[in-house]
Amino acid sequence: MSRQLNMDTLRQNFWKEEFLREKWLRCEWQRKYGSVVKARQKAKAAAHVPLKLPTLQPQTPVLPPPAPKAASSKPPSPVPEEAPCQSEMYPVPPVTRALLYEGISHDHQGRFRYLNTRKLDLPEKRYLFPITTNFKYGWQLGPPVKHELVSCKMCRIDSFFRKNGAFALLDPRDLAL
Missing domain, CATH: 1.20.5 (Single alpha-helices involved in coiled-coils or other helix-helix interfaces)
Known part of the structure; x- marks a missing residue:
């Protein structure tokens, strides 16, 4: 205009x-x-201002008062084990964890090698349970199995071409082998 x-x-x-x-x-x-x-x-x-939570100080465990030495005829009770960490993953083997501290990622060592090694493990060996719904597709699937195609040449030819007469006379150049 x-x-x-x-x-x-x-x-x-x-x-x-x-x-x-x-x-x-x-x-x-x-x-x-x-x-x-x-x-x-x-x-x-x-609404976009982040909510700042107060910091909590770690609580010191309350120690029982020391028992008198005269009443030591009973063996001491076993120390209660700490509750296992509420994690979604199994602990990393020490050999794999050691890869983190060897070299740098730029040289394909350190974190790079650790992550590549960790990803080779099956999900069942890394996680306690499927976390997302996508995990269910590959959970306990096992190693991949290669299936061999068992078919004859004529079966492939008969199933490949149309049956409406478009290729009434088969030319050897038309075959998909």
Whole structure:
């Protein structure tokens, strides 16, 4: 679209009036809805402020009072074992964990080698249970098995071509072998 250069007084007054009308509409909208928009923006900003939780100090275990030495005829009770860590994964074998501290990832050592070694393990050996629904597809699937295709040449030819007569006379060049 080309620019119109023939600007007369009538057209100039029209554009001036249009500009002033748009400016007036914007001012009216701001007067009417400006406070609502500002309140919404403040509410959104307040919602995006991260919630800071207070830090908890580690609790020291309460030690029982020392027993008198005279009543030591009973053998001491076994020390209660700590509850196992509530983790979703089995602990990493020490040999695999040692890979983390050997070299750097840039040289395909360290973390890079650790992750590649860890990914070779089956999911059942890494995780206690399937965490996501996608895990269920490969859970306890076992190693991949390669199946050999057992078919004869004529079976493949009969099933490959259409039966409607498009290839009535088979040319040896048309065969997919």
